[in-house]
Amino acid sequence: MxxxxxxxxxxxxxxxxxxxxxxxxxxxxxxxxRNAVRRHPLVWVGKLQFVALMIxxxxxxxxxxxxxxxxxxxxxxxxxxxxITVLALFGxxxxxxxxxxxxxxxxxxxxxxxxxxxxxxxxxxxxxADNALTKWIIxxxxxxxxAGRFLLPPSVTAHCGTVINFGLYLLxxxxxxxxxxxxxxxxxxxxxxxxxxxxxxxxxxxxxxFAALAGLFLPLGVKxxxxxxxxxxxxxxxxxxxxxxxxxxxxxxxxxxxxxxxFSILLIPLVAKHLGYVECAALxxxxxxxxxxxxxxxxxxxxxxxxxxxxxxxxxxAVPILVPALVALPF
Numbered sequence: 001m002x003x004x005x006x007x008x009x010x011x012x013x014x015x016x017x018x019x020x021x022x023x024x025x026x027x028x029x030x031x032x033x034r035n036a037v038r039r040h041p042l043v044w045v046g047k048l049q050f051v052a053l054m055i056x057x058x059x060x061x062x063x064x065x066x067x068x069x070x071x072x073x074x075x076x077x078x079x080x081x082x083x084i085t086v087l088a089l090f091g092x093x094x095x096x097x098x099x100x101x102x103x104x105x106x107x108x109x110x111x112x113x114x115x116x117x118x119x120x121x122x123x124x125x126x127x128x129a130d131n132a133l134t135k136w137i138i139x140x141x142x143x144x145x146x147a148g149r150f151l152l153p154p155s156v157t158a159h160c161g162t163v164i165n166f167g168l169y170l171l172x173x174x175x176x177x178x179x180x181x182x183x184x185x186x187x188x189x190x191x192x193x194x195x196x197x198x199x200x201x202x203x204x205x206x207x208x209x210f211a212a213l214a215g216l217f218l219p220l221g222v223k224x225x226x227x228x229x230x231x232x233x234x235x236x237x238x239x240x241x242x243x244x245x246x247x248x249x250x251x252x253x254x255x256x257x258x259x260x261x262x263f264s265i266l267l268i269p270l271v272a273k274h275l276g277y278v279e280c281a282a283l284x285x286x287x288x289x290x291x292x293x294x295x296x297x298x299x300x301x302x303x304x305x306x307x308x309x310x311x312x313x314x315x316x317x318a319v320p321i322l323v324p325a326l327v328a329l330p331f
Contacts, residue, residue: 018313021172021290025309028176038181049174053294054140056167057265059160060291061144066157070258071149077248081228081255084214088229088256089263091210092282093271095202100278104195108276110304112191133299134269141262164291171294179302192306199307200314203282204322207232220249227326228253232285232315233260233292241323261287265295272299281308286319288312 031037064070100106105113148157208226215225228249231238235257242250264283272280277300284292289312296308 017290018316020169021309024169024172025176025179025305028173028178029180030176032177032180034180037177045174045177049171049178049294049298052167052170052174053298054136056164056171056291056294057137057140058144058147059163059167060261060265061141061146062148062152062157063144063160063164064258064262065145065148065150066152066154066160067148070255077252077255080218080220081252081259083218084211084225084229084252085256085259085263087210087214088207089260089267089283091206091208091213092203092285093206093275093279095206095209096199096279096282097276099198099202100276103198104278106278110277110301110307134266137265137269137295141265168290168294172290175294175297175302175305178297179305182302189306191303192310196307196310197314199278199281200311200318203285203311203315204232204318206282207285220252223326223329223331224249224252227323228256230319230322230326231257232319232322233257233264234286234316234319235261237319238323241320242327245327260285261292264292268292268295269299277301277304278307280304281311284312286312286316289316 100110107113148160207229211225211229212222214229215222218225220228224246227242227245228238231241231253235254238257239250239254242253261284264285264287267283268280271283280296280300281288281304284296287293288296288308289310293305293308293312297305
């Protein structure tokens with residue numbers, strides 16, 4: 001009964017967050033699409049978005065660095081969590097690459113293969129993936145974790161959640177404004193179509209399949225490795241769902257999902273530059289709809305928002321169902 005109420009509360013919380021995120025993106029897109037706004041370059045919006053993104057990532061780093069559970073888990077279960085995370089990331093990107101190329105039939109910039117040359121040039125020119133973004137992200141994460149661990153007192157780090165929430169709200173609003181200013185918001189949705197729902201399916205299949213592969217080389221086995229990865233980056237929920245089943249698997253799930261969010265933030269600019277824009281939505285899993293969405297858009301193009309946000313929403317709703325289902329498997 002307690003687990004049932006916990007699941008219901010989690011679902012309601014997820015739905016309320018989704019409503020806020022969608023409202024902010026739509027509001028930003030509406031304001032950005034107004035002629036009075038589109039007539040002005042608004043260079044400051046891009047600069048403010050970058051500053052807000054760095055503040056968000058630093059705060060995420062502080063929050064993790066101040067978390068004793070994360071630090072204490074590194075030595076005990078770090079290798080298992082690392083192997084599961086790396087293979088899950090690889091599997092999700094591989095599955096989404098195959099989906100993009102052979103089912104969605106999109107090029108590496110997320111444009112239909114039959115797109116005109118002018119649209120293709122505009123689509124690739126709109127991308128913002130570069131090595132500079134990777135450098136700044138790494139610096140922000142490292143400085144944040146060091147500050148959270150060694151410099152900032154608990155009275156300060158206790159407010160990280162509030163800073164992250166408001167920073168995320170601001171970034172989602174500005175992402176929406178960018179989409180509106182591009183003038184292609186509705187056409188991007190039309191181009192993605194219902195096939196966009198295949199993106200989270202590919203991410204989920206790739207994650208679980210390669211986590212199972214990791215389980216073949218780890219003492220915890222295939223089933224538990226899949227269960228640990230089924231949080232899809234949602235490190236605050238997956239360990240809670242797994243705690244009644246196994247304290248060890250719960251701890252591995254916590255660290256693995258933390259690693260997924262950190263690694264995805266670091267890898268997104270590289271994947272965008274060398275592999276494909278749509279693939280960036282695979283890396284963060286459930287976090288593709290919130291904390292990592294600004295990183296995805298910042299490294300790719302505003303049209304990738306549709307793929308990233310939809311994938312994150314579906315995966316977030318799937319986690320409370322997927323984790324208990326895997327635990328219940330009879331092997």
